[in-house]
Amino acid sequence: MKYRRSLLTAAFLVFAGCVETQSPTAPLLEQSVFTALGGLQVGESLTLSGSAAADVLLGGTSAAGDFVVVPFHASRVQGIDLLLEVAGQSLSTSSWAAPLTSAAGSSLTVPQAPSSVMHEELHRRLTNAVAPLLAEYRRRSAVAPSRSLIPATDLSGSNAQVGQLVELNTDVMGTPCGGIDLRTGRVEAITQRAIVVADIENPSGGFSRADYEAFGREFDDLVHPTITAVFSNPTDIDENGRVVIFFTRAVNEMTRPQDQGYVGGFFYARDLFFTTGEGSCPASNVGEMFYVLVPDPNREASHIPHTRDNVFRGAIGTIGHEYQHLINASRRIYVNDALAFEETWLDEGLSHIGEELLFYADAGIPPRSNVSAADLTEQHIVNAINRFGVQNLVRYGLYLEDVTRDSPTDSGDDLATRGAAWSFLRYAADHQEEQTDAEFFGGLVNSTRSGFDNLGAELEGTPLDWLQRWGVSVYTDDLVPASGDALLQQPSWNFRTLLPLLFDAFPLEVRTLTSSGSVQLNLISGTSGYVRFRSSPDEAARVSTTSGGTTPPEKLRVTVVRTG
């Protein structure tokens, strides 16, 4: 019976030797198996980094598949480009459907002029100029923290009276605390939250007192509750419980003869410092205020005419935008005890969010409503977009036109960056599961941090992770099924239907990859590129990415989405 034991032993050896467990495998083998098992379904994505992103296998099913490759330059360091070459094998040569174009008779009004260009240059210049003031104030107040002197001004406390004349410093060219350009204004309206002042030298054809009263009422009823509900209340250093809105030709006069655009209004943090005491600023108007463009149909103040109706329509949006700047800066100085003002890209992005919040309030719809061209059958939505939304849409469209050259977090100022920053912040807010808009945006305003660090403290995951996800959604939103990965969607806006109403078509810069050629991309930090391709039936497509002819660096992340 000895053979019996031998057989038993042999049998156990045979099947014991066949037990295996998993061990780490090469990324390409994973892709091969993943693709063998069906690969990406429509609306699914995968993300690879660095060398793992060098080769991607896709398709191979019995039906052709549409894909987009979205490389992302995951770096905060500005001024460094990432050069990429993307090539494909076994790709389909079938043509793509023509992009959606604008329908005739768009109900959206293209803005009169690119007013934001100068505004944002001005804002950055003023913020940079006043930044040392905050540092000095913080240094001195740390030694002697009292805010001792609160000098009475004509508009402080309950001093303001309708019809009263006041002098306000409108200088923006000189040093923040030394430049003086006094203008005389008349108090035209006092409402619960606003003191509306008009420059007595304003051009002819301007606003009436009834118009100013209307601004005051709309500030009370729309702007103040909407903006402060999300960003918090501003300070009240002049103890009047109100914000001063100064309609002055000084704003119009900032437009130089060679300028094509104009400034719609501005806020200057200089006015938040006291004229005496610690960290004093003698040129300050000492109060929460901003400056707004006035009608000038006869071009008395600049070479660009501004009709009463155009300025009337646009002023409230401008005021909402400036109100965020005011809240942000004043709370950093006196409430949050920050060491620095917010970085320009984030400060501007938040102010554009402020404009968007006014749109929702005016239209009577909440965020995450996926506003589309189909909604423009309702006149109140059209009106609200034309008042508070079109500027954001245009800026975002400009970003899409040259998407690899602008990032939401650029330190440089241009319209595209602002449009991207707005859309990015909205995307991030819309995907917060445990934070409301007020908690998220309010958290960004009520912070001692700035820029990336500020954003990083409010987000789960790094800002670069969110920039990457947002970059993918720029292409996939309202293209892939909404029932799939929620992060592929931008819940508040359907840009694919809205932007063709303002541009010739959806303006995103997309490259198409075929087997016969390659695509070169040059990504600045924090940007994504877009390369689409189609796989052939029953044949796996292979997409290779190199940088400088070698394996891509770790700061490259490649997301691939199956879109059809």
Next chain:
Amino acid sequence: MRTPGIRLLPILLAFLPADLAAQLPIPLAIEARVGIAAPQGEFSGTETSFGAEAGPTLGIGLRLDLVPQLGIFGGYQQTNFGCDRCAGLLLDDSAVLKGLEAGVQLSLPLAAAGVIPWIRGSVMQQTLGFSGQGETLTSEAAIGYNAGAGLTARFAERFEISPGVRFISAPADFDFTTLPDRHIDVAAFAIDFALAVRL
């Protein structure tokens, strides 16, 4: 890596005293099985999988007949499904389902002319694996099942032949490190032929 416990078993058995092995009180048989398995359902489709094709199946194991009509068995089985598309994906042309099984066989009291019908069912701990590029990638080990029926004919003193059919069902979960996880239900009908030696 291998499972240490499984490795120890044959070693311990090798050192079992011959007398003790000979005195095992229950009839014991060693069984080898070969056949062909045809994939079914999702597993054979081309949209959600590689479109598995029919391939050889084999197994080896032990059966203990607790009573004349009831036995338990355990062993190793492997099926190599074909994969035409795998070559285009830098993979070998087969996907291998393999692992251990343990089950029960019931012989039906319908013996006629020396042929005994039986039914059997087993649970399996299986993996589905793909090879290529010098490596193998397998799914997480998962529990599946076999259900089958067949006939056994005995000849000589110790030998049995058993043609049969089986249905194989096993889930396969791939937890990729850089890609979305994937699940596929492996299902196949198999026709096979077993040769058993009663010890």
